[in-house]
Amino acid sequence: MIASLAMGGYGAYVWTAVAVFFIVLLIDTLAPLARRRRNLRDIRARIARQENRRRPGTPASNEPNA
Amino acid sequence: MANWVPLWLHRLGSPPTFYRFAGSVYPWALGLAILLGGVALYGGLFVAPADYQQGDAYRIIFIHVPSAWMSLFIYGVMTLAAFIGLVWRIKLAETVAMESAPVGAAFTAITLATGSLWGKPMWGTWWTWDARLTSELVLLFIYLGIVGLYHAFEDRRQGARAACFLVLVGAVNVPIVHFSVNWWNTLHQGATIRLLGPSHIAASMVWPLLTMMAATKLYYIASLFARVRADLIASEGGKAWVRDLALGPAGGGKA
Amino acid sequence: MRPAASPLLEARALSFFRQDEPVFGPVDFALHGGEIALVEGDNGSGKTTLMRVLTGMLRAGEGEVLLDGATFSLDTMAGAVVFLGHQLGLKFDLSARENLAVSAGLYGMRDGITIDTALADVGLAGFEDEPAGRLSAGQKKRAALARLLLLPARVWLLDEPYANLDREGIALVNRLLHEHAVRGGAALVTSHGAVTFAGDEPRRIRLHA
Amino acid sequence: MRPAASPLLEARALSFFRQDEPVFGPVDFALHGGEIALVEGDNGSGKTTLMRVLTGMLRAGEGEVLLDGATFSLDTMAGAVVFLGHQLGLKFDLSARENLAVSAGLYGMRDGITIDTALADVGLAGFEDEPAGRLSAGQKKRAALARLLLLPARVWLLDEPYANLDREGIALVNRLLHEHAVRGGAALVTSHGAVTFAGDEPRRIRLHA
Amino acid sequence: MTPGSTPAACAALLRRDLTLAWRRRGDIAMPVLYAVIVVTLFPFALGPDAALLERIAGGVVFVTVLLAMLLSLDGLFRPDIDDGSMEQLMLAPQPLALLVGMKILAHWLTAALPLIVIAPVLAGMLHLPGPPMAVLVLALGLSTPLLSLLGAVLVALTAGTKRSGMLLALMLLPLCVPVVIFAAGAVAAAQDGLPWIAPIAWLGAGLVLSVVLAPLACAAALRIAMES
């Protein structure tokens, strides 16, 4: 087993290649999932803001002053 | 061209439909990709015999070659999607083209890295400026240029259209990568592996390679679908179905 | 309110030359705390130029500018004056809230006010997190007006604050000016005279082309 | 004046969407030769956006724009419309006269007018050779207004032509619009409603945010 | 030429761009000076070994010319878009591709031509001998318009974005690779006394193709860019 892991002296190259493969694809897999979650959060925030715009000036509104 | 193309695409192209469709395909594609990839790597790294010339270093082939194929295959898909998107103004096609680019860039990067890792023991250098290596590097730049252009725009749709344009312009590079070994005399080896005809290498080397090829294709489908789903949510943000999704009990959860 | 012994902002025989031609003639005025003056003049009469001279950005040709009785210079007096020019100084990639946070970090903040109340006060409630670049021309102007509310500076120099605003926005500027005067601040406002200045009848300074 | 059978400029159920949210609701209007319409709306109500959709620069979300009864597109109808936006399209390194010469070369020139008379007409006599960059904000606007006088286009789209102008400048815009209407042209003018539109009582189109 | 006719419009636009360039003639000199200075940096960075410099002369001159043109490309459409002139061009009664072609021509005349003139001097500073020099000038004469045209398409694509300079470099350089290979290859062949016609012919063919296609592509890209 150890011998086959060592890859006849080329283990460093082969295993680095395997690691590169997995790391790059792992990032590539996680990125869209995180992005989807963030997008949904943004949309919730936007909806909340639009609600806020419909009922404007809840705090600190002394408009009739002008 | 026939107008069944837009018709058919419009049906599948309805964003909520596609969103659900992609959501149901995604776990299967990803799961199968992982399974096949594991089998292929096991076969390639432990079962297949060492090469009589290269020793065990050749085992990088099981990553390098499928990734290299994907880097070109994905660009082909993008070109097609970009063309459809520009001609028929189909949003989903634009999205597919744009969301393929990062996956293609990832595979191109893997090809470059594993090629280097292979080149050091075989050629004694990490890098040479031979035609195939360089054209592959140029391919990476093109992918990055597309991603960069897409994100440089405030308006996503506009960015997608501009970047689709660039996809078509950059497509000339793909045949150069593929045929460079025939056109110029290079260090990089030519097509030694024939899928159909008699190949120079043992069957125990060929099957892991083919399995890995299938695994990367499936992975591409999975990653593309996940990306398109994320993109649809952003670009359809104002539509009711996305609002329902966002405000839904599990915040979207599984589709 | 401080004793109005020395005026907050004073100009003495101030003029500015471009290639030896005067852009505006000698201007004299003194603004005490609580006073607001309107600089009027036709297109090209030198209103913008006067403002830039008053901030110290352009070097006065003749005459001098006094702040609190002392000669004004960028190094010694900075922070006492806040300037709103044709260019609003908003970063389009930052949200309205972030833009104001930067200003507050640089200039400090008036007591008893927060960024969010300032934004709500100018009618941008609900737009706090919107990148400034996505606001319309008038909304951008309002975000810049919120800076005035927030910062502790006692002298306001406003170059055409009414431009691009709708009726409600103009009323808003007038209210801000009024409140500023009540707090003991002074303000100099330019306008090309096409909008009716709806506040208390202000001092007027006319420039001629 | 031509028979007013088909209107010069017509919008049918026109709307525009940004990220699937309507910027302005469905707008309908028809402008015949000799008519002038004022588009009013508060800050952010979509006036500028409407203008850009009408020029064909932005693609309408829904509805359509007709010019002389035919669907408008940049390729087929170009030249019939002249647009004055927030950005005036003046090259700051060229003089006012040179700027107008370029426009005339591109669009052609109305009969019986020269560049110099057009400039004199907008009050820039004596400034013909001044590089446009050295003019004040209002003078630049006037130079851009001279383009309107010069070019033969029958449809004018003017986005906030009153901004930055003094009283006399506003009267000038109104006079230009009046003369254009008399010649049988049509014009669409936006304004945030803070300036009184002093011409003949025009048609009004209101946008709501 | 009646005002408003197609020739008049082209002439007006060309005259405008050339006048603007002349008013800022300092800016015309800039790419040239930039190239001079970049080329000068190499002997400092590499040491004054004449054989080495001669060996790299052709390549360094090409890369430098390319970078200098790249810097000036950013100003091709951006000012017109920022000050509203582009809207006027699009609404004008002439085909946009033609007008855009005029702008590209003006750009080549003001940005590339001076570089071609100065290139022999630069190559001389790096000890390039006479005969390959002629090939260098010829190669530049064919490759700079090619770069102007290709660059214009890409710069039009980025015109709708805020900051485009770097992005442009990223997008343009892959497309330049073949141009650089052929052009520098021709010079290298001439230096080694080999035939250099073939790469030059390729450049010529590419140029003909892009003279026809690039303005059209450019106009289409600008339409996309203005939709914001």
Add this chain to the structure above:
Amino acid sequence: MTPGSTPAACAALLRRDLTLAWRRRGDIAMPVLYAVIVVTLFPFALGPDAALLERIAGGVVFVTVLLAMLLSLDGLFRPDIDDGSMEQLMLAPQPLALLVGMKILAHWLTAALPLIVIAPVLAGMLHLPGPPMAVLVLALGLSTPLLSLLGAVLVALTAGTKRSGMLLALMLLPLCVPVVIFAAGAVAAAQDGLPWIAPIAWLGAGLVLSVVLAPLACAAALRIAMES
């Protein structure tokens, strides 16, 4: 940190600039990509001869990093001047030199640091061996802040003009010559197995001097530039 105090102001400005860079993180990647692509062009232009490439590796990497930083320098003050933020900085109660120093720091962090990280890869592609590589990184670590500081002064001087990119390049490049000579010299010395400490020490001295003086000069230059 009470708002308005000097540390608060510095922090606010630094945070602002870093946030802006982050919002446009594509732009941070750009100088890196630009450098990668420029370095890539050389083998195309010169042919893939490994010995030749190794010989010029250090010099090419320095020139490239310099050019990449140059491109990003243009955006140091220009956006602030154009949108009116600079006026606010000048009227703020803090010394302008300090605020400008913060802006330069932010610029170095976003524009130069990524270049230093990528430089070994670039040098590797040109076959530079390991030990000189360490010297290369060290030299870059000292010379890039120097370039940022010198560049900032010049960019402030040109800020009053309309188009400054090229002008800046022109003015900066002569100033860079000594930096390039020392930095590339150190790498060349390391490549030949000679002592390389002396040039590195000179770079360090230059850096210390300019950290003190450049922000002051920069603030003065900006004052002049705004008077237009």
